[in-house]
Amino acid sequence: MTKFSDLNLNKKVLKAVAEAGYETPTPIQAGAIPPALEGRDVLGIAQTGTGKTASFTLPMISLLARGRARARMPRSLVLCPTRELAAQVAENFDAYAKHVKLSKALLIGGVSFKEQEAVLNRGADVLIATPGRLLDHFERGKLILNDVKIMVVDEADRMLDMGFIPDIERIFGLTNPLVRQTLFFSATMAPEIERITNTFLSAPERIEVARQATAGENITQSVFMFKASRKDREGTEKRKLLRDLIAREGDDLRNAIIFCNRKSEVDTVAKSMKKYGLDAAAIHGDLDQSQRMKTLDGFRDGTLKFLIASDVAARGLDIPNVSHVFNYDVPSHAEDYIHRIGRTGRAGKKGTTIMLCVPRDERNLADIEALLKQEIPRAEAMAQPGKPEAEAEAKTETRDEKPARSRSRARKDDAPKADDAPKQESRGRGRSEKSDSSSKPAQDKPAQEKSRSSRGGSRGSGSRDAGKGGNNQPVGLGDHLPGFIARSFEERLDN
DSSP states (O other), X not given: OOOGGGTTOOHHHHHHHHHTTOOSOOHHHHHHHHHHHTTOOEEEEOOTTSOHHHHHHHHHHHHHSSOOOBTTBOSEEEEOSSHHHHHHHHHHHHHHTTTSOOOEEEEOTTSOHHHHHHHHHHOOSEEEEOHHHHHHHHHTTOOOOTTOOEEEEOSHHHHHHTTOXXXXXXXXXXXXXXXXXXXXXXXXXXXXXXXXXXXXXXXXXXXXXXXXXXOOTTEEEEEXXXXXXXXXXXXXXXXXHHHHHHHHHXXXXXXXXXXXXXXXXXXXXXXXXXXXXXXXXXXXXXXXXXXXXXXXXXXXXXXXXXXXXXXXXXXXXXXXXXXXXXXXXXXXXXXXXXXXXXTSSGGGOOEXXXXXXOGGGHHHHHHHHHHHTXXXXXXXXXXXXXXXXXXXXXXXXXXXXXXXXXXHHHHHHSOOOGGGHHHHHTTOSSHHHHHHHHHSOGGGSOHHHHHHHHHHTOHHHHHHTGGGSOSOOOOSSGGGOOHHHHHHHHHHHHO
């Protein structure tokens, strides 16, 4: 079995790896590190959670151990799709390079330009950045990239999903291909990614440790087919179902990431869970960077149990010991499903994923299963754990209304005397009036009320004047007595 000591890494790097508690490299690490140390381009394809970050940080530190960067001219560059992933790579660099004198700069949004410029001016051996912030500094004249000797593109397929491919191509053009070594990592190989690798990589060593777009074998997957009782109750019932499923997992659920497709849904679900006493917080791209990092830190150290996230947290984040992943929404891109569920079952541990699928998302579910080349086990046989809160609220409202209807029926069932009619009709013009008028026998209505209602064109006005007439009672037809019959009958009575 290959060990890190067999990979020709710098001794100081090996010391840091040992102190981190690692002895045996993962397959992607064992395959990518040797050619990277030889100075060759590397194309690594592996599912998320397989240790891709160490696959490029360890050889990069070893190759850069000697030398020093000049101001504004980094010696290496790592491009990441999100701020969180860039910050995580920086943490890994700090852990593995602690015995090597190398400087780094982290260029991400949400941080002052002046602070970042000060670091660049001192010189950075390793530059870790998101594409947008990197180009911002370049356009300000604060960055020169033609001395980059090692360039890493991490989570390239996520770059594609986020629309960063034009930026990546531009950044490649700012570097010197004659001195640049490229390490390119992705979980999937879309045609556009293939085109970039063919354009910018020179005879790369291709390491593929798993079939493209596969889920970890130690992850238990299931999908719950959910249909709301009514369209306007879908959100309420779906959130209630999520809470019931969480309760159903019991002690097996230590913590969980809950993924939603929209940022607004992330906020709504987080607010709902906190309302019902669950320790949850939201993370998405619209939040301040400091707040996002604080939330992630709380989830990592166990002070936060539930992380409600958009896909900003789906790619590359190394959050250890996540027991569950809930897909509150079926992802619209099948590849995102792979990366979402890859947050659990990491480092050989068991993980559980549960997805909620409403009827309109069944096509996206079919795309996911086509990508996986397998059917995700259905959970239809599982009884819905608890009635939706919207239905319960509706039943509560019904119970609140029952006494009023019961009193109304009691009055209708009684055989009222003629002088009782005004009291019944004067009780109001709301629901009870409608109920009384539609079900009261015809003999209970005064003829004069029928006559005035017909002449005024309004049942409401007839009800208001019901008590002013005599006791003549037309037989049959009740409230629906046509006006011309009522007039004829009244004329006969007058004669």
